[in-house]
């Protein structure tokens with residue numbers, strides 16, 4: 001990746017005063033190639049495929065930094081053991097998770113801009129993003145009898 005063609009996320013990293021190190025850019029590359037959801041295991045594998053000299057500790061330090069900057073957010077949507085990192089385009093990411101079949105439905109428009117403003121004003125905080133998750137039954141599961149897995 002050349003310096004003059006950096007991605008919006010790399011730009012965000014630089015704007016927040018952080019160096020665009022090779023390790024950080026490689027982890028960003030891996031995340032951007034992953035379609036928005038990647039487990040930490042997948043990220044490690046992808047980074048290793050891109051550059052095997054980057055160690056696990058550097059990958060996790062980069063992920064911690066990206067989490068602080070609301071570039072990604074760790075969630076446990078697919079496993080309670082391995083976190084899935086979701087990319088936060090413009091600081092948002094929204095899910096509807098089916099509690100029956102575990103399907104994850106993405107949606108864009110959350111309409112939370114005014115709530116964000118209200119919270120900032122009322123609580124004196126500065127918000128950088130949100131991960132919104134609704135739980136319920138998807139269109140397929142809504143009318144099906146509940147599965148009893150034992």
Ligand SMILES: [Zn+2]
Pocket residue numbers: 092093094108109110111112130132
């Ligand atoms: Zn949103």
Ligand SMILES: [Zn+2]
Pocket residue numbers: 098099100101102103137138139140141142
């Ligand atoms: Zn479902």
Ligand SMILES: [Zn+2]
Pocket residue numbers: 036037086093094095104106
């Ligand atoms: Zn998602």
